[in-house]
Amino acid sequence: MELIDQESKYNAMKFTKFIFIIIISLWTFYSCAKDVEDQRYKDNNDSAVFLYPSPEDFCADGTTVSGDESYLAVVTIRKGSATHSDLTWTAAIEGEPSWAHLSTTKVSSSFQDEFSKEFYQINEKGISISLDPNEGYRRFFTIIIKVSDGNILKQRFSQAGIFPDASVTSNISDVEFRAEGGPIDISYTSNMGDAVNFFASYDGNSIDWLSWTTSSLGSVTLSASAWDDQEKGRFATFYIVVGSEDTSIDTLAIPINQLAKDKYYYMYGPSAGNTTIENAIQLDKNPDKTYSVKAYFLNSTGNHIFFNLNSRTLSYPYFALTADGKIAEIKSETSIIPDGPEIDIDGMKILEMSFDSMTWEWKRISTQNCLPDELVSEYSTKEYIARDGSCKTWMTEWFHWDGGEIRPKLGSLIVPSATGIGSAGTGGYNAANFPSSWDAPTLNANFETTEIGGNLEGTSDEGRFYTFEEAFNGVPRYGIGYARRENMPENFQKGTVFTDAVGSKIIVEFIPEGGGLMSGDNAQDEKDHPMLTMQLQGICPYGWHIANASDWLDLAFAASKASTSHTHPVNQAKITYKQFFDNVGSKNLSNDNSDRGIGNLAAWLRNSSWAGGTHSDGSDEFGFNYRPIGWRYMTQGYQCYGHRVQALVPLTPKSTQAYRVNVILDNDVNYAEMVPIDNGQAIMPFRCVKNYYKK
Numbered sequence: 001m002e003l004i005d006q007e008s009k010y011n012a013m014k015f016t017k018f019i020f021i022i023i024i025s026l027w028t029f030y031s032c033a034k035d036v037e038d039q040r041y042k043d044n045n046d047s048a049v050f051l052y053p054s055p056e057d058f059c060a061d062g063t064t065v066s067g068d069e070s071y072l073a074v075v076t077i078r079k080g081s082a083t084h085s086d087l088t089w090t091a092a093i094e095g096e097p098s099w100a101h102l103s104t105t106k107v108s109s110s111f112q113d114e115f116s117k118e119f120y121q122i123n124e125k126g127i128s129i130s131l132d133p134n135e136g137y138r139r140f141f142t143i144i145i146k147v148s149d150g151n152i153l154k155q156r157f158s159q160a161g162i163f164p165d166a167s168v169t170s171n172i173s174d175v176e177f178r179a180e181g182g183p184i185d186i187s188y189t190s191n192m193g194d195a196v197n198f199f200a201s202y203d204g205n206s207i208d209w210l211s212w213t214t215s216s217l218g219s220v221t222l223s224a225s226a227w228d229d230q231e232k233g234r235f236a237t238f239y240i241v242v243g244s245e246d247t248s249i250d251t252l253a254i255p256i257n258q259l260a261k262d263k264y265y266y267m268y269g270p271s272a273g274n275t276t277i278e279n280a281i282q283l284d285k286n287p288d289k290t291y292s293v294k295a296y297f298l299n300s301t302g303n304h305i306f307f308n309l310n311s312r313t314l315s316y317p318y319f320a321l322t323a324d325g326k327i328a329e330i331k332s333e334t335s336i337i338p339d340g341p342e343i344d345i346d347g348m349k350i351l352e353m354s355f356d357s358m359t360w361e362w363k364r365i366s367t368q369n370c371l372p373d374e375l376v377s378e379y380s381t382k383e384y385i386a387r388d389g390s391c392k393t394w395m396t397e398w399f400h401w402d403g404g405e406i407r408p409k410l411g412s413l414i415v416p417s418a419t420g421i422g423s424a425g426t427g428g429y430n431a432a433n434f435p436s437s438w439d440a441p442t443l444n445a446n447f448e449t450t451e452i453g454g455n456l457e458g459t460s461d462e463g464r465f466y467t468f469e470e471a472f473n474g475v476p477r478y479g480i481g482y483a484r485r486e487n488m489p490e491n492f493q494k495g496t497v498f499t500d501a502v503g504s505k506i507i508v509e510f511i512p513e514g515g516g517l518m519s520g521d522n523a524q525d526e527k528d529h530p531m532l533t534m535q536l537q538g539i540c541p542y543g544w545h546i547a548n549a550s551d552w553l554d555l556a557f558a559a560s561k562a563s564t565s566h567t568h569p570v571n572q573a574k575i576t577y578k579q580f581f582d583n584v585g586s587k588n589l590s591n592d593n594s595d596r597g598i599g600n601l602a603a604w605l606r607n608s609s610w611a612g613g614t615h616s617d618g619s620d621e622f623g624f625n626y627r628p629i630g631w632r633y634m635t636q637g638y639q640c641y642g643h644r645v646q647a648l649v650p651l652t653p654k655s656t657q658a659y660r661v662n663v664i665l666d667n668d669v670n671y672a673e674m675v676p677i678d679n680g681q682a683i684m685p686f687r688c689v690k691n692y693y694k695k
């Protein structure tokens with residue numbers, strides 16, 4: 001590729017990729033870029049300005065963080081879903097600092113279309129930014145791009161200096177005072193010497209109840225005055241500020257909470273989620289003066305669950321649950337500690353306690369209509385190694401619980417006679433006229449199974465199909481979608497906060513399709529997007545959850561380990577969320593370096609008992625049994641039995657869609673990918689995985 005008028009070298013491969021995406025997959029690129037704050041547009045009537053590649057900061061010597069002598073980017077203007085080359089633009093650096101230099105540049109490139117094999121020539125207008133070396137502290141500048149239609153892009157950059165940025169850290173993330181107040185020592189680390197200041201801000205009407213003193217560098221003693229309110233605590237934020245405007249400034253904010261004047265009980269112990277005494281869980285006090293807590297309880301030696309009064313340090317007396325529903329008082333270090341309650345299955349429970357009667361009781365936190373404990377043994381299971389070296393236990397067959405005696409039942413029978421693919425299924429409803437319920441008079445008997453009075457013969461021997469509402473919340477619907485693109489369940493809407501099956505608090509977010517939010521660093525992606533690892537019980541049995549994105553990625557890892565010296569190996573280096581969500585590229589790949597999804601994973605999920613589709617010579621031993629039982633599209637009917645199957649995943653890209661693991665079993669498409677499907681339209685099977693708890 002030739003670059004015209006550029007002021008520095010640039011990696012030609014990056015531009016080849018850019019031009020290919022613009023021509024072949026423009027919409028996918030835009031979906032990935034639209035969440036960048038300075039590059040989004042409001043609606044189809046507004047233009048938007050894009051820089052590619054994404055802006056990056058500069059090092060002290062004037063190079064970019066990626067090592068280039070300058071930052072070179074193409075400027076693209078979009079309006080609606082089209083690129084507008086008729087709109088002109090100008091670019092300048094705000095304030096025109098003498099050390100920052102901007103010029104426009106034209107980029108000429110050619111590429112060969114992957115499918116037509118024809119060559120195309122593309123000319124793009126862009127910008128080049130170069131900086132002088134910075135012999136001081138970090139500095140900032142902003143470029144302004146003005147479009148002829150009035151739209152403006154402001155993009156801020158920074159350049160590191162030869163002197164380090166101000167930094168202050170502490171191993172204390174928050175402070176809690178008892179009502180009596182008193183001092184607490186806070187240690188901090190700073191690279192700014194004695195250039196440090198302290199101050200506090202207060203929530204509510206109670207102010208100036210914090211004070212502080214310093215006796216040595218890196219340490220401050222924070223004190224709270226006594227608090228007499230027996231109902232409400234009070235809150236503040238303590239700030240440690242280091243550096244100056246002439247160097248740089250960093251601020252550490254430490255939340256402060258002072259408890260109300262009352263009795264507080266704190267729970268800890270090996271069976272209380274293996275919680276240490278320093279991190280003991282505070283119980284909620286109820287209006288009737290009993291106490292309660294929602295927590296994860298697990299089986300351990302002695303099943304000990306302990307409680308301290310007004311303290312997270314060891315003191316006597318403290319208390320312990322006993323197996324007979326009583327609360328024992330542990331008076332001294334010589335007291336005998338009784339065994340705690342029987343815990344048959346690890347899981348979330350609501351514990352209710354009375355320290356007046358010294359009694360307790362608890363109940364499970366579980367999904368309605370979930371599979372009963374006694375039926376779990378009817379499912380075949382297998383352990384597979386995970387990326388962290390642990391093992392995950394999977395059900396190696398499709399879930400097929402119908403809810404028992406309830407009516408309507410959970411899910412729908414599968415239809416083995418529905419072997420057609422796509423529109424050749426058993427027939428479906430008009431997208432604008434779905435049945436309003438499972439017993440609506442508009443149901444067509446030719447489209448429904450005998451289970452609800454239809455004409456299609458079905459079976460549950462190999463699995464059942466479920467709506468998202470059924471699978472996630474246990475609401476029985478006979479596997480009937482009431483509207484194509486109906487909203488996901490209320491507890492699965494963006495911003496909703498809920499606690500999953502192992503006690504993790506999850507904020508629902510939408511993960512756009514295509515993997516644009518994924519970095520390629522699995523650990524970082526899981527930290528940034530907890531939905532990937534969410535253990536949602538759904539109608540799986542207590543102690544299990546619907547296989548999440550992390551589980552499927554771990555399964556791919558297990559396949560990569562098992563595939564050594566076998567046909568169709570799975571490339572461990574390509575087992576990332578970014579790759580799993582990538583749904584762009586050829587659909588006819590059968591190798592471990594697929595540019596779409598995870599290559600060769602499908603060949604390990606299949607086995608030799610099904611004639612259709614390529615499988616590895618090690619897949620039978622791998623034993624996942626990803627049988628192609630098909631699915632149901634409400635607009636097309638039951639279909640694809642013996643050919644394909646898609647697994648439901650508790651993850652969503654928008655309010656009307658969820659994700660599925662897509663595996664085609666009847667040809668040489670050996671990759672597996674994570675792609676969305678409309679809620680209400682797709683009725684699909686899923687797998688369950690046993691819960692794993694990590695403290």
